[in-house]
Amino acid sequence: MPFPVLPPALAHALGERGYDDPTPVQAAVLEPAGAGRDLLVSAQTGSGKTVAYGLAMAGTLLGEAEALPPPGAPLALVIAPTRELALQVHRELSWLYGPAGARVAACVGGMDPRRESRMLGEGVHIVVGTPGRLRDHLERRNLDPSALRAVVLDEADEMLDLGFREDLEFILATTPAERRTLLFSATLPKGIVALAETYQRDALRLAVQAETRGHADIEYRALRILPRETELVVVNTLRQVEAPTAIVFCNTRNAVRHLQAVLTERGFSVVALSGELGQGERNAALQALRDGRARVCVATDVAARGIDLPGLGLVIHAELPNDAETLQHRSGRTGRAGRKGISALLVPASRRRRAEEMLARAGVAATWSGPPPADEIRTLDQDRLLQDPVLTEEPSEEDRATARALLERYGAEDLAAAFARLCRTRLPAPEEVTDPGFETGRPLAPRRDGPRPAFGPSVWFRLNVGRRDNADPRRLLPMLCRRGEVTREEVGAIRIFDRETKFEIRGGAAERFAHSFGRTGPADLQVEPLPGEAEAARPPRRGHSRPVERARRRG
Incomplete structure (x- = not known):
């Protein structure tokens, strides 16, 4: 479906950029029902929403004119959660409104506020900024909101997550009551709905399904791994795909630092993004990725918010995301603008069920396989x-x-x-890796709330921590699975005593567990098999046992 009739200047800009057909979110905001109205739009990252709201407010800014009036007090204000996203929006709106003679200003943290103030004083048409910097300019009377015809809140859910509610309310309170308010958000939690009800009038609600476009150009892969080989599998996946730019997600700052060091040692050109970096370091890292001096970015979810990397062809989840929504946000950074991308999840046996549940909730089908072998590379x-x-x-x-x-x-x-x-x-050497070969794709059995079935033959082990060390099944169970390379189904009862913990491992997995536990993780945690089952199986005194079933149900 081609674009509907647009102002000539914007139609020319789209033609120059090779835009022939609108994306679903662009088509939705251009429907006649939304003309001149406030919009509440839920659409995923990477769906083309920057151009969408640029087109949506075109009639409000241009009217019947072919060009914008001389610059003065801004006509439109776009608020974005992060500096990187705001600068990306600034670039997009600059080319889209360039033929209309627009002057677009960016007001973001980490830039010279005096330079921004001078540009605002000289007159602009569109201002794009982050909540804190925009509020600062409003309080200093550098930014005149009196002529605003349209206000856009981009990634509104992230702005609330980052604690910008008070700044948003301050900014919106200064704008004219008759303005149009366009609110775009990947999700619509209660906080966003409440914000819309307060600051929008008769808003048209549009929900653009992520599946319409968000996964069409992304190939999902789930790689079976041994936990101790996570770094080696990251190396081989980077070498197999050889994407111009790749991003590897970890869940903590420490994991980011460690993986960056490992990949650098292996010969990759790597930068890291985590919350501990200053703005200057962050800018330098992103510039290295954009100009090709670095090919791999290792990042946490928070640090990667709002970044847009050209040529990003590969996303690796070195650690599984916390939920399906985060999986989609991470993966949605690739497969944009018609380019193909790959999203690879590294899944140890102990996390198979969680990975399959997350993929199902996200509505995507992943191809399961072992890690890329060295011979193939x-x-x-x-x-x-x-x-x-x-x-x-x-x-x-x-x-x-x-x-x-x-x-x-x-x-x-x-x-x-x-x-x-x-x-x-000149190439990092591929690593020899193992396919643990655990079964995938079988139906997910519902979690049991009743009694467990008989566990069958097992071997009992003793762990050198107990109640005095704050031992808890909810923490012990995942640790045993990770270090022993076993699944939750292969761990039986866990009995916690004052100075030690006794637990059972299914007989067929006991040898693998004993072999693997001592090779991974800190040496201060030690296990040993018990000589017989009788002592361990004897019920401990009241208050000294916590059944593992309780931990499973909570997990």
């Missing part, structure tokens, strides 16, 4: 070498002279081998 390297442009480009006369000199001294096969070796040394 070596074969890919050979194929890539045969297609390398350096072999197909026309050599210069100087190149031919050097080639003749080399051939006089060395044989052709020796030269080819040296060239292959040189190319190979």
